[in-house]
Amino acid sequence: MSLVENGAPGADALLDEVYGARPPAPRVGITGPPGAGKSTLVAEMALLLRRQGRRLGVIAVDPTSPYTGGAILGDRVRMSELSTDPGVFIRSMATRGSLGGLAARTEELCELLSAWGSDLTLIETVGVGQSELDVAQAADTTVVVLTPESGDAIQSLKAGLMEIADIFVVNKADHAGADQLAAGIRSALGLRAPAAWRPPIVKTIATERQGIEELNEAIEKHRAHLGDPGVSEGLRREKIRARLKNAVRERLLEGAWERKGLGALLDRAADQVLHGTISPYRAARDLIERMTDHGERSPN
Ligand SMILES: Nc1nc2c(ncn2[C@@H]2O[C@H](COP(=O)(O)OP(=O)(O)OP(=O)(O)O)[C@@H](O)[C@H]2O)c(=O)[nH]1
Ligand SMILES: [Mg+2]
Incomplete structure (x- = not known):
């Protein structure tokens, strides 16, 4: 991963070799405002998938709280559980000071995680700038996490989060205003042109492990939707096209x-x-x- 991240000699050969070695693990981007509960959701999703015997990769893009020694930092016992679990691979990635575009680098790390044997790769990124758009490009499914205190849905609309969401999570549903937020998102979604996929809204209380299974189901439904050849060949081709364009741009500029x-x-x-x-x-x-x-x- 370091070789690939640093664009070291041999990195491309490595990527060629691992490509297609195993079925590509679905990539799920988890984005949202700072402190929305993304890491807590990621940890709970990870625990759920581990109980199902699945392996998973986690990429934390520019984490505001450090993921140390492979652990998602938290005082909670169940999070430190993950740090010693060989079925979970956690990698932090900086958006600053490293080579290449974020989307391309995220994709490359995802390829490596697939080769390692990931069944699902979760990518956490704070949705405050450009990085979540890049991550959405690299992800198959984008989950946007909002909370009652993260401001109204209209604000999120402005931030571009509405456009990239395949699934909405209203986390901290134990706080007042969760229903109003869900209603706000619903009406904002109603303004969009009708599409084959309607983003569902899942209410969660990540700290109490509530709604995690519903979130996982929503992710699986979206994956099934993407996998439906009738619905999605064009969509997948569009994604591949964007990925290729990215890869070409990266390699043209490289060195x-x-x-x-x-x-x-x-x-x-x-x-x-x-x-x-x-x-x-x-x-x-x-x-x-x-x-x-x-x-x-x-x-x-
Ligand atoms: N009350 C309540 N608190 C929550 C819930 N989910 C997360 N939290 C708390 O919110 C705080 C932030 O949670 P994180 O999971 O670190 O949030 P994050 O979105 O990863 O934060 P950044 O990565 O720093 O942007 C922590 O203190 C969590 O314990 C929830 O459903 N309800
Ligand atoms: Mg976090």
């Missing part, structure tokens, strides 16, 4: 700055833009030209 000596050209272009000699757009076009130039000429 291009160093390989073609573009770093020096970038410095020069920056100077020219700084002094107003050329526009940044012109500079970008020139750089792209050099980047995609397959000729034998040396860059200098």
Whole structure:
């Protein structure tokens, strides 16, 4: 995983080799505002699946509370249960300071987890920016977790969470306002164009292990929907298309700055833009030209 995350030599060969070695594990993205209860839900989902004898991978994207030593940090006994369970593989991934686009890297880690033998991969990410959109792209099913205190459904609509949700979870249903939130989501969903899949709304109290089975059922139903060839071949092709596009973009850029000596050209272009000699757009076009130039000429 580190090799792949760092884009080390041999990483691509490794990915080629593991691809298709085992059936791909379904990928479920769990996103929502900070503190919504995503990690608690992930831990409870993990425990449920383990009881069913299934193996699972967990990817925590930029966790705000650390997942240490493979454990989902929590004072609760049942969470530390997972840290010593060889049937659970937990991996944290930073969005900053590492190579490549988030969606592509998430997909690569998912491939490795499938090869390890994951039956299901859960990807937790905080839905406050761009990262949840990337994760939604990498996931087969996206679960959006909201809570009565996370503000009204309209706000979530603005944040783009409404568009990416395949399933809504109203967590902290022990708090006042859970029914109003569910009603708000329902009416917001009613405004959307009718589609083959209507996102269900599942109420949970993660800390009391309530609603976890319903959530798991909703995820399975969505998977069945995706697996239905009549409904979804176009959809799956669309996903694969997006994944390929991503992979191509990643690989085009990978090492291009160093390989073609573009770093020096970038410095020069920056100077020219700084002094107003050329526009940044012109500079970008020139750089792209050099980047995609397959000729034998040396860059200098
Ligand atoms: N009352 C109540 N508290 C909950 C529930 N689910 C989670 N919590 C609590 O909410 C807090 C945040 O839970 P986490 O699971 O860490 O939430 P998170 O969404 O993973 O948080 P970040 O990863 O930091 O964004 C913890 O103190 C949990 O114990 C719930 O259903 N009801
Ligand atoms: Mg968390």
